[in-house]
Amino acid sequence: MTTSARAVRFDDDSLWVDLDDGRVVGVPLAWFPRLLAATPEQRAGFELSSRGIHWEALDEDISIDGLLAGQGDMTNARSIASA
Secondary structure, three states: OOOOEEEEEEOOOEEEEEEOOOOEEEEEHHHOHHHHHOOHHHHOOOEEOOOEEEEOOOOEEEEHHHHHOOOOOOOOHHHHHHO
């Protein structure tokens, strides 16, 4: 069974995702620097898919599996791991 996002919202510090199985996942915006730096209008410009959340204008993709695994932005993960 695949869990997908049903709704997305933000507060000053966090991204909140309502899942179709009833869970609500909240993560710090600091995990996703592009979302942290985005305007409220840019944050609102997302699309939901069966696997995650996509922001075309921000070039940001967040998988539900990644959120549930506690993973933030992995763009620079290789450089961070070798530092």
